[in-house]
Amino acid sequence: MTNVSRLPGPAEYLWQWQTEAACRGLEPERFFHPEGERGDDRAARDRAAKRVCERCPVRAQCLRHALRVQEPYGVWGGLTEEERRSLASPLRATA
Structure with a gap:
């Protein structure tokens, strides 16, 4: 289960950027893989x-x-979940 305690509060200015997102209005399936998707289809x-x-x-x-x-x-900000985890791992090690 996702730990929602890390999420910022409901302040609208924190979310305003989403109104300008290129993905706004597109189907979420483009950015979130179905369970079990692997290989060429996922890539x-x-x-x-x-x-x-x-x-x-x-x-x-x-x-x-x-x-x-x-x-x-x-995919968020152009990175997959695996790419974000690998990017964040060195940051957690130094924190």
Whole structure:
């Protein structure tokens, strides 16, 4: 279960960036893999999601959010969950 205590409060300014996201209005299945998806299918879905992120004006804010709350699933800010975990691991080791 996700630990929601890490999530920021309901202050709207914390979430305003989402209104400008390139993914807004797209189907979530593009960014979150179904259970058991592996191999070429998963890699293709991740590439398609990252193409959306490449043109996103709020990509940095999205990635910052995903790292801050330790988002466990999906492509956020152009990185998969595995890529975010590997990026965050050295940061946790020095903290």
